[in-house]
Amino acid sequence: MFETSSYGAIEKALVEAHHIPREALGAFRGRLGALQKQGLLGPKNRPGKGVALRYTPDSLHRMVFACEMLEFGFAPSTVLSIVRDLWEPRLRKIFEAAEAAIAPKAGDPEEAGSKDIILHMGGIHLMVDGWLDAVPNVNSCPLHKLPDQMKMWMSMRPDDPSGLPPRVIVTNLSMRLRAFHDAFSKSYLEDALAERRAALAAKPQRKAQKAKRKRK
Numbered sequence: 555m556f557e558t559s560s561y562g563a564i565e566k567a568l569v570e571a572h573h574i575p576r577e578a579l580g581a582f583r584g585r586l587g588a589l590q591k592q593g594l595l596g597p598k599n600r601p602g603k604g605v606a607l608r609y610t611p612d613s614l615h616r617m618v619f620a621c622e623m624l625e626f627g628f629a630p631s632t633v634l635s636i637v638r639d640l641w642e643p644r645l646r647k648i649f650e651a652a653e654a655a656i657a658p659k660a661g662d663p664e665e666a667g668s669k670d671i672i673l674h675m676g677g678i679h680l681m682v683d684g685w686l687d688a689v690p691n692v693n694s695c696p697l698h699k700l701p702d703q704m705k706m707w708m709s710m711r712p713d714d715p716s717g718l719p720p721r722v723i724v725t726n727l728s729m730r731l732r733a734f735h736d737a738f739s740k741s742y743l744e745d746a747l748a749e750r751r752a753a754l755a756a757k758p759q760r761k762a763q764k765a766k767r768k769r770k
Contacts, residue, residue, distance in 0.1 A: 652670075655670050704722065
């Protein structure tokens with residue numbers, strides 16, 4: 555991954571990766587923009603301060619994470635709380651591992667897929683967490699170890715000392731990153747070509763203006 559200042563290409567990629575319909579674009583843009591203004595990308599990376607933002611791999615990961623959580627119905631305030639409390643100690647490393655899992659490797663494609671990184675939140679109770687401004691239990695595992703994780707969470711009994719319910723939210727983070735990267739590669743290229751065409755179209759106009767000034 556690399557840095558970019560093209561927010562338009564990022565937004566287009568997220569829209570494609572999450573199949574946002576045209577009639578919902580305004581709501582999606584508003585939600586994502588509000589999250590950024592409230593600190594999704596970190597306290598030093600808030601839009602609207604008169605300085606063009608550079609979107610790093612970390613910035614893109616934060617936006618991908620936010621969109622995944624919104625897909626599950628998380629409140630924006632809960633998304634921001636999770637990022638604030640868990641990004642540096644845990645989530646950043648989970649995303650880095652998920653990226654590493656999708657890097658091209660020689661060998662059996664099925665074996666490579668079994669190493670996809672799964673983001674899971676077990677024993678989750680969003681209703682109470684939302685009231686208490688608490689954050690859920692966020693962890694990860696390779697895809698081939700997911701059955702063990704699911705068995706553990708689904709075996710939680712009502713009298714378990716942890717008090718956690720047999721409830722879990724799961725997403726294949728590596729696969730979601732693949733979807734984003736595929737969409738972003740297309741949108742970034744489209745934006746670059748459009749910018750190039752606009753520059754070429756403006757060139758004759760600049761030459762004509764320059765010649766006109768000389769005649770004067």
